Amino acid sequence: MEFFIGLTFDPSSIHHTKIESFKKRFDSKFQKGEKLQLTILPPFSIDFQNNDELNNFTEELSDLLDSHLFGLEQISQIEFNGISFSMGKKGVLALTPKISPELFYCQESLYSFLKESGARFKKSKDTTNPLLPIGRFDYPDLMESAIETAKLEFSSPFVINGASFVLFEKVHQQWIIKTNLYDFDSRDHFFFVNELCQNF
8 A cells, every 4th residue: 555644735825726726737737636735755655454454553643743743733834935846757846845843853753653664665755855846747848937937926935824634545546635644723723612611
């Protein structure tokens, strides 16, 4: 079974809408309906004997995130402050996030847990510089046009709120959401209600 862990974003954000608009124009995978997400840990393979083992695995991941993120709701605010691009079999254009020390530590803990659980990573991890792809290109000319457009549309740093840490699974050559490991909105609601109760 193949998985990866990503951070999804608040779809009501104006910046989410702006990125989706750009992807619609320049991302060849946009029509597949891929969820806008920042890959926290790259794809890995791990085997389970039955559904109970898989359920225990996802619960342990959720518990690990709970322990790291409790009281750190600001970690959901991800700042993007530049663009990056690379050429390979297919050109890729991406937004560059600023990773906080808290999020970096969380990534490292998740990686250690996965390795201890028997996960096998296809590529060496790069938790220090995750990127948010906004364009994929078969032709250099189209990529050059997209880079110039991105420089105009994303010239200033901006902050977008994360919604959930999600476990994605590869099914029939597509990545789908397996389960939400941590929802920021529900935590915010919990803390708000808790504060109200303490005031009475």
